[in-house]
Amino acid sequence: MERANYERLRWRCIRRALLELDITLTRFLDGGEFEKLSDDQQQAFVELADMEDYDLWDLLTGKAEIDDSRLAHMVALIRKS
Amino acid sequence: MSIPVLKFDAVIVGAGGAGLRSAIQLSEAGLKTAVLSKVFPTRSHTVAAQGGVAASLGNSEEDHWTWHMYDTVKGSDWLGDQDAIEFMCKKANEVVVELEHYGMPFDRTDDGKIYQRPFGGHMSNFGEKPVRRSCAAADRTGHAMLHAMYQRNVKANTQFFVEWMALDLIRDEEGHVLGVTAMEMETGQIVIFHARATIFATGGAGRIFYSSTNAFINTGDGLGMAARAGIPLEDMEFWQFHPTGVAGAGVLITEGVRGEGGILRNSSKERFMERYAPNAKDLASRDVVSRAMATEIKEGRGCGVNKDYVLLDITHLDPATIMKRLPGIHEIGLQFAGVDCLKEPLPVVPTCHYQMGGIPTHYSGRVVAPKNGDVNSVVPGFYAGGECACASVHGANRLGTNSLLDLLVFGKSAGDSAVEDLKAGRAHRELPKDVADKTLARISALDNRKGGANVHETRLAMQRTMQDHAGVFRFGDMLKQGVEKILEVEKAARQLEIKDKSMAWNTARTEALEMENLIEVAKATMISAEARKESRGAHVRDDAPDTAEFPNGRNDKEWLKHTLFSPVDNSISYKPVNMQPLTVEAVALKTRSY
Ligand SMILES: Cc1cc2nc3c(=O)[nH]c(=O)nc-3n(C[C@H](O)[C@H](O)[C@H](O)COP(=O)(O)OP(=O)(O)OC[C@H]3O[C@@H](n4cnc5c(N)ncnc54)[C@H](O)[C@@H]3O)c2cc1C
Numbered sequence A: 001m002e003r004a005n006y007e008r009l010r011w012r013c014i015r016r017a018l019l020e021l022d023i024t025l026t027r028f029l030d031g032g033e034f035e036k037l038s039d040d041q042q043q044a045f046v047e048l049a050d051m052e053d054y055d056l057w058d059l060l061t062g063k064a065e066i067d068d069s070r071l072a073h074m075v076a077l078i079r080k081s
Numbered sequence B: 001m002s003i004p005v006l007k008f009d010a011v012i013v014g015a016g017g018a019g020l021r022s023a024i025q026l027s028e029a030g031l032k033t034a035v036l037s038k039v040f041p042t043r044s045h046t047v048a049a050q051g052g053v054a055a056s057l058g059n060s061e062e063d064h065w066t067w068h069m070y071d072t073v074k075g076s077d078w079l080g081d082q083d084a085i086e087f088m089c090k091k092a093n094e095v096v097v098e099l100e101h102y103g104m105p106f107d108r109t110d111d112g113k114i115y116q117r118p119f120g121g122h123m124s125n126f127g128e129k130p131v132r133r134s135c136a137a138a139d140r141t142g143h144a145m146l147h148a149m150y151q152r153n154v155k156a157n158t159q160f161f162v163e164w165m166a167l168d169l170i171r172d173e174e175g176h177v178l179g180v181t182a183m184e185m186e187t188g189q190i191v192i193f194h195a196r197a198t199i200f201a202t203g204g205a206g207r208i209f210y211s212s213t214n215a216f217i218n219t220g221d222g223l224g225m226a227a228r229a230g231i232p233l234e235d236m237e238f239w240q241f242h243p244t245g246v247a248g249a250g251v252l253i254t255e256g257v258r259g260e261g262g263i264l265r266n267s268s269k270e271r272f273m274e275r276y277a278p279n280a281k282d283l284a285s286r287d288v289v290s291r292a293m294a295t296e297i298k299e300g301r302g303c304g305v306n307k308d309y310v311l312l313d314i315t316h317l318d319p320a321t322i323m324k325r326l327p328g329i330h331e332i333g334l335q336f337a338g339v340d341c342l343k344e345p346l347p348v349v350p351t352c353h354y355q356m357g358g359i360p361t362h363y364s365g366r367v368v369a370p371k372n373g374d375v376n377s378v379v380p381g382f383y384a385g386g387e388c389a390c391a392s393v394h395g396a397n398r399l400g401t402n403s404l405l406d407l408l409v410f411g412k413s414a415g416d417s418a419v420e421d422l423k424a425g426r427a428h429r430e431l432p433k434d435v436a437d438k439t440l441a442r443i444s445a446l447d448n449r450k451g452g453a454n455v456h457e458t459r460l461a462m463q464r465t466m467q468d469h470a471g472v473f474r475f476g477d478m479l480k481q482g483v484e485k486i487l488e489v490e491k492a493a494r495q496l497e498i499k500d501k502s503m504a505w506n507t508a509r510t511e512a513l514e515m516e517n518l519i520e521v522a523k524a525t526m527i528s529a530e531a532r533k534e535s536r537g538a539h540v541r542d543d544a545p546d547t548a549e550f551p552n553g554r555n556d557k558e559w560l561k562h563t564l565f566s567p568v569d570n571s572i573s574y575k576p577v578n579m580q581p582l583t584v585e586a587v588a589l590k591t592r593s594y
Helices: A003-014 A019-030 A039-049 A053-060 A069-080 B017-028 B065-075 B082-101 B141-155 B221-228 B286-298 B319-325 B329-337 B402-423 B437-448 B455-469 B476-493 B507-531
Strands: B005-013 B033-037 B116-124 B129-135 B159-162 B164-171 B177-184 B190-200 B239-246 B263-265 B310-313 B346-355 B366-371 B374-384 B561-566 B571-576
Touching: A003 A019, A003 A039, A003 B507, A019 A053, A019 A069, A019 B329, A039 A053, A039 A069, A053 A069, B005 B017, B005 B177, B005 B221, B005 B402, B017 B033, B017 B141, B017 B190, B017 B402, B033 B164, B033 B190, B065 B082, B065 B116, B082 B141, B082 B402, B141 B402, B164 B190, B164 B221, B164 B437, B164 B507, B177 B374, B190 B221, B190 B402, B190 B437, B221 B507, B239 B286, B239 B329, B263 B286, B286 B310, B286 B346, B319 B329, B329 B346, B374 B402, B374 B571, B437 B507, B455 B476, B455 B507, B476 B507, B507 B561, B507 B571
Parallel strands: B005 B033, B005 B190, B033 B159, B190 B374
Antiparallel strands: B116 B129, B164 B177, B177 B190, B239 B346, B263 B310, B310 B346, B366 B374, B561 B571
16 A cells, blocks of 8 residues: 555544544554555455444444455454454 | 645634534634644544533433532532633533534433433532433434534534644734644645634543543643643643553443452452452442552552553453443453453553643633733633633543533633624734744754654653653652653653654654643643642542541642643642632532542
8 A cells, every 4th residue: 555545544543533443453553464464455444444433343342243244354353453 | 935824713723522612603603714633523532422411401300500510619629610610500501402403312201301311420409419410322422412513513614624733823922822833634734724713622631641541632732732832731730530441551441340349459469449448348439449559559569560550350250240241341351451351350550531621711711821910811812622621610520421511611602702702803913924933843853853762652651650650649759750750751752753754644743743742731740740739639649648637638728729830931830719600609618528
């Protein structure tokens, strides 16, 4: 991913409304997990990061589920990180 | 270098609850209004508020604003200004009903009224028994509030500058405030926002502490900007803590865990609450539990490599009960402590939650500072509301659900006052020649410095110092050392170095600029806390204990006064608490006990 796009994504992950997401998403990005993803997977991550905080947090804690298998797979990867 | 100038009637920094509420007043009055935010408005930290907003609507049982006022004065340990508290409690119904009209989906009673539930410290009939005063929208009150107010602003043509960071306040020689300098994150471009009215609504600064429930965005930018412009900060020693945040992460663990039988233990696995509260033990009140935890840690009985946390043990409880009664706690343990709480205890520590102090304001939302012998002289053109401001309604301790009320009431009144001042003819004043020099110098120093301090390490040093020396329970010797230490950290914070020099989306630069704000708040907190030699509300000192002469360690003869920290020379002065409400009798001084 191009530097500016990555840094914009990073800002949108390290400055969330919920502390829980700040920690979880920062860990994923700064821990180097993101770089290992395919372009498609990176795109799925971007889509998740665009979600509203509570919706994303409900997915990450298993309180809610998502049909889209790309996104569901990405949720699983973030949870494991 | 010529810097673009954007001209507005009003510029508001912050698009959380307070900023959005102010903006509605200004835009609906037909004024050209800009709102700047580091993030999309509905990602502001107000989203995290779940509990509700206080208003004595009396929908579920009898209630009255004078009862709410009494609770707030008492909660503040009599440090709140009674004129401001009357103003807020009286206005509560109006601002909550307005919010309802903006489309806020409040929970309802069967007959269609706003449903109200009880919340700690809110009582009926001057402290008699709990009352149902909190209005909520499921467990998403703050989130729903922001959505309703954002939509209202869109309709009113408020202009949003999203992912813009305000950097410095612009003041002229006479002290008038003329706007801010700001950076567009996408381009790194610096722009001047030239305004007739400037409103700060930048939220709290809880990230000065190592353990904080606040999201990463709470870096106290408004306080940093005000301090750099020579405006004193009020009552910064007062921070509310929650007893059980996950050590290292800050994520809140509900008090229900102790309610279900959770036990606090120290490094030798001792159930230490038996020594501090033989009867209530782990179920003692928040402040008693927090103090006991802090004492265990200070005396070397903490756990882990740094001996800086204690353990919350639920391994003796039935796993099925935990999963049923405490949903979420297992996941929080796994995600944020790396601990399976069914098998191992959770590391916990008293955690910073809310900032009571801030930029000094009158209840009209106008910023005030000492000038020519008047301690409350209005700073022309400058207004503030929400957690960054100190009106002061929370005094030494905030009641739950009163901060969402604060941001509605004082966000609105800051907006109204600005409208009034602008309609009275306040014009754009000429920008000083050196208008952006300081901002540009800060940025260029960051870009060019070699061999400077690392941002991450400096932030960590600050957070550790604040946690260890000015935490939930304070010790005279530790505070003294803390002042020296934080001044050392300040030296590093003035010499930050960043590796990335790009213009577009340079998050390293943004974080360094935030750090320069955090350190102003940390310093103000430490020095103000060291200076106040009594215990009051959330500021509790080991050397100001509960005695017959000074119940709870509070000393009204000497300390019934607001602290003003002057960032110019790190000095402290004081101003009187306003004990005179607007229309009713004062709430007389009393020992605070529940
Ligand atoms: C976990 C949690 C739960 C809570 N629950 C409750 C509750 O139930 N009831 C209650 O009354 N209170 C609660 N509180 C407290 C309450 O949520 C906050 O005090 C309140 O939301 C603060 O609102 P605000 O508008 O002042 O600031 P925020 O909502 O934090 O908004 C600050 C705004 O300023 C912007 N900003 C900051 N710096 C800059 C800059 N340099 N340039 C541009 N923009 C900037 C940000 O982008 C943001 O838009 C809770 C707090 C926490 C942490």
